[in-house]
Amino acid sequence: MKFEIFFSEGAEKDFNEITEWYKRIRTGLDFDFILCLENEIELIKREPLIYKQVSKKIRKAIIHRFPFNVFYVIEETTIVIIAISHHKRSKKTITKKLKRK
Numbered sequence: 001m002k003f004e005i006f007f008s009e010g011a012e013k014d015f016n017e018i019t020e021w022y023k024r025i026r027t028g029l030d031f032d033f034i035l036c037l038e039n040e041i042e043l044i045k046r047e048p049l050i051y052k053q054v055s056k057k058i059r060k061a062i063i064h065r066f067p068f069n070v071f072y073v074i075e076e077t078t079i080v081i082i083a084i085s086h087h088k089r090s091k092k093t094i095t096k097k098l099k100r101k
């Protein structure tokens with residue numbers, strides 16, 4: 001099955017904040033992050049069910065080389081990215097964030 005990818009408003013905000021932060025750290029690091037995120041999203045599109053289920057509907061993929069997780073839900077033929085969150089965020093903070101999505 002072929003899936004479409006959609007970013008929620010919150011995930012877009014997460015993405016923009018992360019890329020801006022990496023851009024300030026080192027020139028080009030934001031592009032490295034984007035490439036790693038795109039690679040992970042391609043894997044999610046191909047095999048969305050292989051990733052860890054963190055709740056009844058939400059799954060989590062780890063972005064390689066960067067300390068971030070991608071949280072998503074599968075809705076028929078669409079994968080909705082609902083958050084991109086740092087590994088060190090507390091479970092409580094992430095849970096609150098995901099409930100708002």
